């Protein structure tokens with residue numbers, strides 16, 4: 486745990502294709518005091534995507550978990566459910582929590598835990614974001630839907646965020662996030 490005894494909650498959000506997943510994986514590798522929550526989703530697993538990227542489940546299973554208050558936050562994103570299971574605080578073993586989620590979920594977490602830190606990531610340009618979305622094999626309509634959603638959400642994300650970082654260089658962005666987390670830990 487951090488100094489105050491309760492875990493720091495670090496919410497990493499930003500539009501699809503901004504590189505959230507890669508950045509968060511790097512953070513977790515570097516800092517053993519961070520614990521990454523594994524989300525549930527009803528989306529199909531992508532080709533080549535690791536089986537433990539999410540807990541992949543059927544809509545009915547997801548809805549049952551909603552009904553039993555099993556999610557810290559959940560949302561519907563472009564036709565699928567995504568949600569953060571309520572973490573087992575005892576299992577955290579003193580680690581701080583990282584959530585990699587979209588903006589609606591980030592808003593719910595901030596409302597419930599105002600002390601949570603929201604880091605909102607931006608792509609260096611729309612072109613680069615589109616290139617990254619295509620690079621991971623998303624179909625054309627999905628790419629367009631995600632780009633449209635990004636344009637709508639960016640102003641809201643910037644307004645809600647504690648930190649806004651442009652991911653133009655992976656190493657640099659990870660370094661910035663490491664210093665944000667260090668600063669937040671030392672403030673507590």
Ligand code: 5GP
Pocket residue numbers: 499500501505524525528558559560562567568569570585586587588589590591
């Ligand atoms: P993808 O389908 O690309 O894996 O994820 C779509 C969006 O859902 C991404 O912005 C991702 O960060 C977000 N997401 C992943 N897990 C969760 C979750 O548990 N809750 C919420 N609200 N969003 C999530």
